Amino acid sequence: MPAGRRSRPNLLLGACLGAAGAIAIALQGGVLDPQPAQASSLWSRGVFPVVNFAGYTSHFGTRTGPWGAVEPHYGLDIAAPMHSPIRNWWGGVVESVINDGTCGLGLVIRSGEYEHIYCHLSGSVSGGVYRSGPVAISTGQRLRTGELIGHVGVTGRSTGPHLHWGMRFRNEWVDPALVLRAMARARGGAG
Ligand SMILES: [Zn+2]
Numbered sequence: 001m002p003a004g005r006r007s008r009p010n011l012l013l014g015a016c017l018g019a020a021g022a023i024a025i026a027l028q029g030g031v032l033d034p035q036p037a038q039a040s041s042l043w044s045r046g047v048f049p050v051v052n053f054a055g056y057t058s059h060f061g062t063r064t065g066p067w068g069a070v071e072p073h074y075g076l077d078i079a080a081p082m083h084s085p086i087r088n089w090w091g092g093v094v095e096s097v098i099n100d101g102t103c104g105l106g107l108v109i110r111s112g113e114y115e116h117i118y119c120h121l122s123g124s125v126s127g128g129v130y131r132s133g134p135v136a137i138s139t140g141q142r143l144r145t146g147e148l149i150g151h152v153g154v155t156g157r158s159t160g161p162h163l164h165w166g167m168r169f170r171n172e173w174v175d176p177a178l179v180l181r182a183m184a185r186a187r188g189g190a191g
Pocket residue numbers: 015016058073075076077163164165
């Protein structure tokens with residue numbers, strides 16, 4: 001991938017159009033601070049899901065969407081060039097393979113009490129199997145932390161290449177940015 005400058009308007013376009021549909025559920029009791037039951041150093045094991053990070057284009061919570069409507073957004077949009085690799089945040093088991101008009105092609109992976117959700121992937125889904133390059137993933141499959149699980153695309157309700165990264169803890173939506181901050185703190189960064 002070329003490492004050329006990416007203009008801000010392109011990044012702003014790389015967001016998804018709301019969270020209506022299969023991946024949208026009501027916030028129940030607000031946002032949990034993902035304080036782990038275990039020692040906080042455990043968070044350093046997490047892997048940032050996007051290779052070739054190009055910016056955050058839409059944050060978790062109520063936002064003004066790309067076309068001006070105020071709407072809830074249950075995830076974090078991470079822009080990256082088309083077909084950039086996506087890595088598994090945490091080892092777990094594939095809960096479902098998504099193929100719909102909102103998330104587009106996507107995966108839900110369960111790691112203990114967390115579910116992490118990846119939307120707008122490139123590639124294809126047929127017979128319940130998500131495929132992209134060397135990747136072939138189906139429900140029930142076990143995935144390692146950091147494993148290649150797909151590539152950035154524009155499937156579903158998306159205005160440009162980005163990963164919509166969602167997270168649930170005990171069935172409630174959590175801001176993935178809180179998890180990223182916990183990971184940074186655990187690594188001794190500014191968080
Ligand atoms: Zn999104």
